[in-house]
Amino acid sequence: MPQARLRVDLPEGPWIADVSRQHPETIFEVLTALPEEGQGFGLLRFRSDTVESVLEGIRAHETIEEVSMIQQTERTATIQIVTSRPMILLAAKRSGIPIEMPVEIQNGTAIVDVSAGHDRLSTLGEQFDAMGISFQIEYIQQRLHPNQLLTDRQQELLSLAASMGYYDTPRECTLTELAEEIGLAKSTCSETLHRAEEVVMKKFVEELLPHSDLDFESAQ
Missing domain, CATH: 1.10.10 (Arc Repressor Mutant, subunit A)
Known part of the structure; x- marks a missing residue:
């Protein structure tokens, strides 16, 4: 089955796009995520020299409905969130493609790995276009057993x-x-x-x- 890596430029609006651009040096990793049409539930970790400032930006964002702290150190934090705009996850769900975790996001750009046939990859591209999400395919390769x-x-x-x-x-x-x-x-x-x-x-x-x-x- 083909495996593809996509470099996805997130549009303004979702919290992860806005907060990651406000803190361009911070690296976010989405560890697990569950998309629904109206909400997205996720577990994520981030590394930053300004952890408290990043957390403040997350909690204050209009698309964040809930934040729960799992673990925090001086330069890292692991949190659970509920958001109203899980755009990449919804696009993947509507295309019938599971996204491989973790997904790394920095400065508004997400690195997304998916495994799917060419037809479903094409459908994912159409979903991104409909949502105003621009992306580039870094590579497509055949995954062998x-x-x-x-x-x-x-x-x-x-x-x-x-x-x-x-x-x-x-x-x-x-x-x-x-x-x-x-x-x-x-x-x-x-x-x-x-x-x-x-x-x-x-x-x-x-x-x-x-x-x-x-x-x-x-x-x-």
């Missing part, structure tokens, strides 16, 4: 290596012991393990830095 990345033998070997402590620090087993346990020659075990590690590491970097300039195919 781990079974599609590795052979059965590679999966078996990686699982065994992890369970025997091959990746522990310090190592709990050697390559020789691993090869003997799985019934492979040491050289075959080493090559199979290296190929599996190569696939896993490249996929990890691709997921971690999906729009980087790394080109693994041309580098081989």
